Amino acid sequence: MALREIAFDTETTGLDPFTGDRVVEIGCVELINHLPSGNNFHVYINPERDMPQEAFKVHGLSEEFLSDKPKFAEIAQDFHDFIAGTPLIAHNAGFDVKFLNWELKEAGFPLIDQNLVIDSLVLARKKFPTGPNSLDALCNRFGIDNAKRTLHGALLDSEILADVYLELIGGRQTSLILSDKDTADISISEDGTISLKKAAAKQRPKPLGSRLTNEDITRHQAFISEGKAKSLWLQYMAKPEPLEDNEGETSQ
DSSP states (O other): OOOEEEEEEEEESSSOGGGTOOEEEEEEEEEETTEEEEEEEEEEOOOSSOOOHHHHHHHOOOHHHHTTSOOHHHHHHHHHHHHTTSOEEETTHHHHHHHHHHHHHHHTOOOOOGGGEEEHHHHHHHHOTTOOOSHHHHHHHHTOOOTTOSSOOHHHHHHHHHHHHHHHTTGGGGGOOSSGGGOOEEEEOTTOOEEEEOOOOOOOSSOOOOSOOHHHHHHHHHHHHTTOTTOHHHHHOOOOOOOBOTTSOBOO
């Protein structure tokens, strides 16, 4: 079964929904087996209030631009249906989830399950303890093009986050899927610990034989024995077993 995840981001009027700030943009990028599927959810939202200058400088969304956009309650059902039951990835997820849960509660919808939230900032800090671990810094670290990110935008940031997340969990190798059995699996424990479980590497039914010949081994023994009776090699050099050829017969 394919793994579905959603990388998401929000833009807001400020820092705290409990003091009157609201969500003004939501961007979600669907990932299937860690790669963008092209199925996105993006909406601008009328916050029903003014736009502080400090917030406008961050995302460039004016009160005038947002005035004819739908209110959150009008898009809540579509948003809920898009994310329901799916692991959600965000950078500094606590900020975005706090706002979205406030909006969902006000609109009468179930809150986001915290057990389904993956914080890419937490992943980055574990992988790079000395930082920096901002989204821009991680783009520079991984060679991800973020030249279009002159202002914050929820959908663009979600697309960039999807690339960053892929690198944080192991890079493009995690997406080289040959069959359903090869799919990597993300799990989130009750304490919020995130782990990536990959399918075990396939083993050869019969190990490859040694490429050393009996003559090679004899020459090596002679080399380390000449005038070097106390050589460390001699302490670890076990008596070689007779080599077998591909037919299983002892080589002469």
